[in-house]
Amino acid sequence: MASCSTIPTIREAQASRYIATNMNSIILLSALGLGNLFLGFRRSNRLLLPVMMLILGLVLTVNFLDWNQGPQSFFSGMLIVDNFSVAFTGIVLLTALVLVPFSQKYVLDEEANLAEYYSLLLFSMVGAIMLASYNHLLMLFLGIEILSVAMYVLAGSDKRNLRSNEAALKYFLMGAFFTGILLFGMALVYGATGTFELSSISFAVQNPVNESLRPMLYIGMLLMLLGIGFKVGAAPFHFWTPDVYEGTPTFFTAFMSTVVKTAGFAAFLKLLVQVFPAATAQGVWLPTLTAMCVLTLLVGNVGAVAQTSVKRMLAYSSISHAGYLLVALVAFNGALEGASANGILFYSLAYSLATVSAFGVLKLVADARHREDYAGFNGLAKTNPLLAFSLTVSMLSLAGIPLTGGFFGKFFVFMAAVENGYIGLVIFALLMSMVSIYYYLRPIIAMYMRAADVDTAEAVPVTTFQSGALLVLALLTVLLGVLPGLIAGVL
Amino acid sequence: MDQNIPQVIQTVPLQYYVFFATALFSIGVLGVLTRRNAIIIFMSVELMLNAVNVLLVAFSAFRSDPNGQVFVFFIMAVAAAEVAVGLAIIVMIYRNIQSTDVNLLSRLKF
Numbered sequence: 001m002a003s004c005s006t007i008p009t010i011r012e013a014q015a016s017r018y019i020a021t022n023m024n025s026i027i028l029l030s031a032l033g034l035g036n037l038f039l040g041f042r043r044s045n046r047l048l049l050p051v052m053m054l055i056l057g058l059v060l061t062v063n064f065l066d067w068n069q070g071p072q073s074f075f076s077g078m079l080i081v082d083n084f085s086v087a088f089t090g091i092v093l094l095t096a097l098v099l100v101p102f103s104q105k106y107v108l109d110e111e112a113n114l115a116e117y118y119s120l121l122l123f124s125m126v127g128a129i130m131l132a133s134y135n136h137l138l139m140l141f142l143g144i145e146i147l148s149v150a151m152y153v154l155a156g157s158d159k160r161n162l163r164s165n166e167a168a169l170k171y172f173l174m175g176a177f178f179t180g181i182l183l184f185g186m187a188l189v190y191g192a193t194g195t196f197e198l199s200s201i202s203f204a205v206q207n208p209v210n211e212s213l214r215p216m217l218y219i220g221m222l223l224m225l226l227g228i229g230f231k232v233g234a235a236p237f238h239f240w241t242p243d244v245y246e247g248t249p250t251f252f253t254a255f256m257s258t259v260v261k262t263a264g265f266a267a268f269l270k271l272l273v274q275v276f277p278a279a280t281a282q283g284v285w286l287p288t289l290t291a292m293c294v295l296t297l298l299v300g301n302v303g304a305v306a307q308t309s310v311k312r313m314l315a316y317s318s319i320s321h322a323g324y325l326l327v328a329l330v331a332f333n334g335a336l337e338g339a340s341a342n343g344i345l346f347y348s349l350a351y352s353l354a355t356v357s358a359f360g361v362l363k364l365v366a367d368a369r370h371r372e373d374y375a376g377f378n379g380l381a382k383t384n385p386l387l388a389f390s391l392t393v394s395m396l397s398l399a400g401i402p403l404t405g406g407f408f409g410k411f412f413v414f415m416a417a418v419e420n421g422y423i424g425l426v427i428f429a430l431l432m433s434m435v436s437i438y439y440y441l442r443p444i445i446a447m448y449m450r451a452a453d454v455d456t457a458e459a460v461p462v463t464t465f466q467s468g469a470l471l472v473l474a475l476l477t478v479l480l481g482v483l484p485g486l487i488a489g490v491l
Numbered sequence: 492m493d494q495n496i497p498q499v500i501q502t503v504p505l506q507y508y509v510f511f512a513t514a515l516f517s518i519g520v521l522g523v524l525t526r527r528n529a530i531i532i533f534m535s536v537e538l539m540l541n542a543v544n545v546l547l548v549a550f551s552a553f554r555s556d557p558n559g560q561v562f563v564f565f566i567m568a569v570a571a572a573e574v575a576v577g578l579a580i581i582v583m584i585y586r587n588i589q590s591t592d593v594n595l596l597s598r599l600k601f
Contacts, residue, residue, distance in 0.1 A: 137562075138561075138562055138565055141562075141565070141566075141569070142565065142569070145569045145572075145573070149569075149572055149573060149576055152576050152577075152580065153576055153579075153580075156580050156583060159583055160587070162587055162588065165580070165583055165584045165587055166584070168580045168583075169529060169580050169581070169584055169593070172573075172576065172577050172580050173523070173529065173532055173533065173536070173577075173593075176533070176536045176573055176577065177520075177523050177536055177539070179540075179573075180516075180519065180536055180539030180540050180543065181520075181539075183539075183540065183543040183566065184516055184539065184542065184543050184546070186543075186562075187512075187543050187546040187547050187550065187559075188546070190547065190550055190558075190559055190562075191509070191546065191550040194550075194554050194556060195556075195558065196558055196562065216509075
């Protein structure tokens with residue numbers, strides 16, 4: 001579907017680059033995901049986990065072949081692969097790679113359809129990649145749907161468990177509802193500008209042909225903002241997050257709160273930077289976005305304080321981190337290479353690493369002890385020093401303590417905001433992150449200072465893959481905190 | 492039929508399509524917010540998606556730009572995929588609690 005209004009530079013770029021490269025990661029993920037399904041015919045599940053890790057490692061390597069190759073466009077400029085999309089795809093794939101070892105329980109479970117779970121994860125990552133590289137609103141829509149439909153299924157994968165069922169239904173109904181709102185917004189924007197192409201929309205927004213269409217454009221933009229705000233779990237559209245995250249099996253919750261959120265923010269950033277950058281349009285976006293940001297920070301942090309379940313606390317914590325990322329979006333400075341984009345990239349990486357390790361430890365402890373409250377962690381430092389250590393590192397990183405990746409993530413995001421003059425917002429975010437230290441320290445106190453009771457006296461079983469993944473995660477988190485220059489400013 | 496379809500569509504002014512689609516969309520939103528049966532909520536969501544389709548086709552015909560109509564095909568395909576997944580989820584819940592009333596699902600509280 002060739003777009004009539006494609007700007008010439010994209011056409012030329014496409015003609016010269018089409019043969020040279022292709023969308024390696026998308027094609028590989030789809031093909032290997034299908035192949036992975038056939039492995040499910042074997043009676044034993046034991047091969048699946050190593051194969052899945054191999055697939056993700058392979059795609060991760062292939063993905064970085066496109067690094068610094070300049071923007072390449074596909075499908076008549078509907079997808080654009082540049083450093084921005086390669087970097088975010090890298091985060092998504094790396095997160096998935098370190099996450100899969102925690103699915104070990106399913107390998108031994110006769111009831112679980114592990115090959116299907118893995119293939120759905122692979123397919124949903126195709127959606128995440130599209131969200132990081134779209135250049136056309138159709139691709140944004142398809143990316144969100146590919147990502148979400150797979151997650152609806154995985155949220156309900158524990159078929160006999162009513163909580164899992166309910167999470168799936170809630171996620172599905174709310175997700176479909178907000179997709180409708182997003183689409184209505186897109187249709188109105190199309191009506192006002194006559195195109196779906198990002199650069200052409202941005203041109204039409206800045207050079208309006210017909211002033212009377214302006215209200216339609218603004219309503220469309222606001223509806224799109226609501227739709228995407230729901231997908232990243234920003235307040236006031238966060239209400240589904242705690243319920244869905246708590247009901248979903250922990251392995252998939254970890255995937256939702258990292259991969260889905262990272263991809264959502266990549267899409268959000270692209271939309272802000274490439275579609276609605278005009279000063280007039282900011283008059284609509286910015287107040288709404290700032291209000292959403294303040295509300296998200298407040299709801300996430302205050303909500304997390306009140307929780308008794310660690311899983312629910314992590315759900316609220318993921319809302320609050322969406323708030324910190326929104327601070328960077330509010331302060332975006334107009335280019336995908338700017339301080340905001342780099343801040344979001346670093347923050348997403350640090351947040352994903354810490355969250356995967358937090359959910360990983362939670363899953364191991366909850367599977368062994370059948371409880372998800374803080375007291376379930378009592379005495380973990382004695383029985384499982386490695387688990388206690390990696391949970392401590394991840395909690396400190398999420399709280400933003402120096403020497404961890406989370407500190408520099410917050411630092412870059414807040415710096416970008418201060419440079420653009422949003423000092424009040426940064427002070428508020430700092431206050432909120434002080435609140436967050438309270439609930440992030442609670443599991444650490446339980447692990448190191450409380451004695452084990454009858455339920456928690458036994459060690460939690462951990463496999464080699466899992467301890468390896470936890471060590472890598474803790475190492476990367478500390479590495480990001482000591483040498484932030486490795487990732488900062490790469491875009 | 493010696494008139495082609497875009498010309499037929501253009502015999503009605505564009506505002507009427509916008510009002511119609513907005514009304515249809517609002518009915519869908521109201522349905523989602525007020526009804527308690529999962530299947531009816533789901534039907535309301537489909538109504539919202541079809542309001543979007545009407546709007547896209549109208550804009551597309553008035554602007555003589557095929558993009559909007561192609562978008563509609565994608566929305567239809569994705570909506571069909573969503574229906575498959577959504578009905579499967581509703582059937583799964585019905586097997587467990589013999590009802591599709593969303594109020595009965597209160598294990599997870601806000």
